[in-house]
Amino acid sequence: MVEQKKKVKPRDYAIEQIRWYIKENKLGPHAKLPGERDMCDMWNINRSTLRAAIKRLVEENILYSEIGSGTYVAPPKFRMNLQDAKSTTESMRGTGNFLWTEVVDSYFVEADECISDKLCIKKGEKVFCLIRIRRKNNTPFRIEKSYLNYSLCEGIENHNFTDESLFKILKSYGLILDSGNEDIGIVYAGKEEAEMLQIAEGDHIFGIHGIISDINGRVVEYFDILTRADQVQFSSILRI
Structure with missing residues (x-):
């Protein structure tokens, strides 16, 4: 797990945690991430911070979200x-x-x-x-x-x-x-x-x-x- 440093913004910390989780667990394209509550508990962050991190990673084509289903690892462009x-x-x-x-x-x-x-x-x-x-x-x-x-x-x-x-x-x-x-x-x-x-x-x-x-x-x-x-x-x- 990536340790949170004092000057790191909460969203950036959450982004690094998600990246670390994907790499550590060797998640491939379309692999589903844990639910929001589980990720918030794992990294001691609030839901709004997590959602901001997920939104940024979706914009970067690292993740994609399905309404009512969850968040998944995006395949390469x-x-x-x-x-x-x-x-x-x-x-x-x-x-x-x-x-x-x-x-x-x-x-x-x-x-x-x-x-x-x-x-x-x-x-x-x-x-x-x-x-x-x-x-x-x-x-x-x-x-x-x-x-x-x-x-x-x-x-x-x-x-x-x-x-x-x-x-x-x-x-x-x-x-x-x-x-x-x-x-x-x-x-x-x-x-x-x-x-x-x-x-x-x-x-x-x-x-x-x-x-x-x-x-x-x-x-x-x-x-x-x-x-x-x-x-x-x-x-x-x-x-x-």
Whole structure:
């Protein structure tokens, strides 16, 4: 146990105690911490101090809380490789995280100048738009908006995008996704995005947009993605 020093703030002391407890007991991702009363008794701290410490560790992605259930050890941030075209589902596999998909909306639009330019189709052509929220361990972390060249996947609107992988659905149409490009920047969460991602309006988030092509060089998808910065870590390989 970490000894409390005179000048250490109560919240900081509680934070160190929790970190020590996780390390000492070798708790892995999703391991549950003792109840609040037990932790307060173990470390002789009050409940408000403990809750402040837990809140800080949740913000640091060390812990996560489930209302009515308890507090758990958070898995590492979801790492995404900037140099592959894997789907979110494929990238999440084997990370120790649980992934849920919520379909917000799906509809048809006529390609405007921007969309037609991105998908390399004529203005006014039919485009299928799919909007999904991705949840990691029941925490919304990513809003994905996909514009699909409908001429390459007619009837795709009949699929269940909650349970089926978009990449696998496209593969069933003979569309083998192979390459693409994307741009990443920092943007501010608007009111609607903040509500969907369960963050504060104005928080910094990653804005990602780009295209994905199949092995024949046809642009299949134009995507516009908003990702919580506290939930995702991007990686890349440097070549000289």
